[in-house]
Amino acid sequence: MTLAKSPKNEVPNYQPAAVVTATADTIGQKRVAEAHEEVACSKQARGHGMNAPRIDSIEGLFQYCRGSLDAHHDIREKVIKAGRDVTNASKKIIFALQSVRLDSQGKVLFTASINSNIDKGYTIIQEKLQSIVGEIGVNFSHGVHPQKRSKYQHQISGGIQEFVEAVSLECYLREGRIITLREVQNRVSEWVKPKGDNPHPSEYKTIPITIEDFILGLFDLTGELMRFSISNLKPVTASKEVVDPIPSICTNMLNVMREFKTQFDQLNLTELGRNQDLKEFAKKRAVFEASLQKVEFGIYGVFMRINEMT
Amino acid sequence: MPNPILDGSVFEALQREIDVNALTVELIKTEVAKLDDVLRNCTALLSRVHSTAPSQLSRIIAEYYDSGYAQKLTDALSGLNNIIEGKPVYKYKPIWTSSLQQVIYVILYVHFLSRVSDKTCTASEFAELLATPKDVSLTLKVKCTMTNQAIQYTGSHTDDQESKVVYDLNDLDGLWFGTEEYLHAIISLINELSRLSVNLVTTISTTNALNKDQSDTVKENFTLPVMINTFIKSLQSGFMMLNLKNDSLRRRFDSIKYDVKKTEDVVYDLAVRGLL
Numbered sequence: 001m002t003l004a005k006s007p008k009n010e011v012p013n014y015q016p017a018a019v020v021t022a023t024a025d026t027i028g029q030k031r032v033a034e035a036h037e038e039v040a041c042s043k044q045a046r047g048h049g050m051n052a053p054r055i056d057s058i059e060g061l062f063q064y065c066r067g068s069l070d071a072h073h074d075i076r077e078k079v080i081k082a083g084r085d086v087t088n089a090s091k092k093i094i095f096a097l098q099s100v101r102l103d104s105q106g107k108v109l110f111t112a113s114i115n116s117n118i119d120k121g122y123t124i125i126q127e128k129l130q131s132i133v134g135e136i137g138v139n140f141s142h143g144v145h146p147q148k149r150s151k152y153q154h155q156i157s158g159g160i161q162e163f164v165e166a167v168s169l170e171c172y173l174r175e176g177r178i179i180t181l182r183e184v185q186n187r188v189s190e191w192v193k194p195k196g197d198n199p200h201p202s203e204y205k206t207i208p209i210t211i212e213d214f215i216l217g218l219f220d221l222t223g224e225l226m227r228f229s230i231s232n233l234k235p236v237t238a239s240k241e242v243v244d245p246i247p248s249i250c251t252n253m254l255n256v257m258r259e260f261k262t263q264f265d266q267l268n269l270t271e272l273g274r275n276q277d278l279k280e281f282a283k284k285r286a287v288f289e290a291s292l293q294k295v296e297f298g299i300y301g302v303f304m305r306i307n308e309m310t
Numbered sequence: 311m312p313n314p315i316l317d318g319s320v321f322e323a324l325q326r327e328i329d330v331n332a333l334t335v336e337l338i339k340t341e342v343a344k345l346d347d348v349l350r351n352c353t354a355l356l357s358r359v360h361s362t363a364p365s366q367l368s369r370i371i372a373e374y375y376d377s378g379y380a381q382k383l384t385d386a387l388s389g390l391n392n393i394i395e396g397k398p399v400y401k402y403k404p405i406w407t408s409s410l411q412q413v414i415y416v417i418l419y420v421h422f423l424s425r426v427s428d429k430t431c432t433a434s435e436f437a438e439l440l441a442t443p444k445d446v447s448l449t450l451k452v453k454c455t456m457t458n459q460a461i462q463y464t465g466s467h468t469d470d471q472e473s474k475v476v477y478d479l480n481d482l483d484g485l486w487f488g489t490e491e492y493l494h495a496i497i498s499l500i501n502e503l504s505r506l507s508v509n510l511v512t513t514i515s516t517t518n519a520l521n522k523d524q525s526d527t528v529k530e531n532f533t534l535p536v537m538i539n540t541f542i543k544s545l546q547s548g549f550m551m552l553n554l555k556n557d558s559l560r561r562r563f564d565s566i567k568y569d570v571k572k573t574e575d576v577v578y579d580l581a582v583r584g585l586l
Contacts (some may be wrong), residue, residue, distance in 0.1 A: 057437045058436060058437050058440060058544050058545065058548050059544075059548065059551075061437075061440070061442065061443075061548065062548030062549070062551050062552065063551065064456065064489075065489050065492075065493060065548075065552060066551050066552050066553065068456070068488070068489040069489060069490075069552055069553065069554070070553055072489075073553070073555055149398050149400055149401065150400065151400050153400065176315065177314060177315045177316070178315060178316045178317065180317045180320065181320050181323075211320065211323050211324050211327050212324070212327070214320065215320065215321070215324055252315075255315070256315055256316060259315065259316045259318075260316070263316070263318055263321040264321075266321070266325075267321060267324065267325055267328070268325065268328070268329075269328065
């Protein structure tokens with residue numbers, strides 16, 4: 001590892017957004033004074049035992065390129081791996097949440113083992129996100145575009161969507177409402193921010209939860225809501241007396257899903273065009289419509305049977 | 311009043327996002343179209359190199375600069391830069407990447423041609439035939455993630471100095487190019503030079519046939535095809551150092567060997583006829 005560090009003042013003046021070198025681990029601790037000297041994703045090139053490449057020779061230039069491409073592929077793979085782990089842990093949380101049962105009043109009952117499984121999942125997700133914040137994190141504080149993202153956003157999107165699905169399902173089961181994007185973002189930012197006495201938001205980076213990922217995560221949530229309400233569709237009884245033909249949480253879920261549909265139907269998606277981020281929408285939307293009808297049909301069945309019995 | 315269960319504002323935000331996205335794509339495409347127009351002019355001019363004798367190359371270079379194409383390229387790029395500044399670069403990058411690669415290629419090609427038409431340049435200075443990322447960046451006034459490296463390595467340095475390779479800058483705003491764009495441009499240059507190598511033999515031969523009554527000093531010699539062969543071979547060995555993944559760069563790299571072979575054949579043919 002023999003590359004030379006350049007003094008900051010050597011940055012040529014034609015270059016407004018100066019490039020400054022730093023490693024991921026210095027980010028958040030050491031802040032370069034000038035706001036524009038922002039470093040995002042940088043990585044020490046793999047040495048491969050070479051001497052400092054001299055970019056003024058063809059060989060040196062390609063040695064530099066090799067380091068640069070290797071670093072790129074390393075980061076890419078690291079992010080993909082972390083993304084896969086986040087997906088996995090999120091699936092475990094969702095599985096734990098699906099095993100939640102309703103008590104005799106139709107209230108959601110979280111057992112200690114379910115809670116501990118959920119916490120385990122979050123711990124893993126937190127660790128994984130922390131491990132890649134240096135690579136894919138962005139700083140929100142410079143008045144930049146809110147949809148700012150890193151080169152590797154595509155590699156982490158799947159994991160983020162699954163994570164949104166898990167947190168939103170948990171929030172819904174605990175509080176009966178859909179979590180907001182801001183809450184999810186704050187949670188992630190809290191997780192990945194560096195330890196120490198309250199650093200200012202401008203001093204650390206966070207992993208962006210894009211609107212696209214959030215909404216796609218909510219689409220996935222509707223599938224879980226469907227699963228949960230179908231498997232809990234039985235009359236709530238207290239001392240053999242039917243209190244409620246169906247648990248109120250199921251009706252609530254149906255209402256939420258209908259609210260989703262109202263919102264989705266209002267979206268003008270004709271401009272989606274070739275946007276990669278939004279391509280999945282049409283697909284997930286169809287799945288969602290099917291879930292909604294399944295719940296509606298399930299509730300219909302319950303009431304049909306009640307009519308039959310009376 | 312906001313819905314207590316489902317905050318609908320996120321859907322409004324999504325709608326805004328979709329609309330802004332559509333608008334931005336339109337704006338960027340308009341700028342890229344302008345850039346492509348200039349690029350077509352440049353490549354049209356540069357295609358005449360194939361029917362020009364080496365001694366006349368400087369005329370084409372002069373025409374390139376006199377026509378103001380260099381300035382037009384910079385202007386088009388700065389227009390594009392203005393549009394994408396402050397926007398999520400990675401989201402829209404695919405729209406301009408291939409045009410940007412093409413621009414870098416033009417710079418590399420013009421640099422090569424000016425070097426070889428410059429009589430003081432000797433065949434041994436291969437590094438000088440290739441415009442460095444820093445050269446490209448300064449010429450185009452476009453930021454480059456490789457630039458700092460260029461700066462730090464041209465200065466004196468000792469081996470024990472610690473340094474890092476900045477691969478990528480999530481927060482680097484506006485238009486910039488990096489390793490991949492530069493390497494793609496080099497491959498385009500190799501493709502072009504292998505064709506040039508063949509055509510040079512024709513142009514040199516015809517020029518010499520016209521001047522056959524003149525003294526030998528006026529006659530063109532065949533050093534340029536040899537120089538091209540050596541040059542692209544050293545580029546090829548550079549590419550061989552890279553760990554390429556199965557991407558577009560790899561596929562294009564795989565085509566280099568045919569270019570190298572073509573220039574080797576030209577040099578062989580010249581050699582067996584005693585023309586070197």
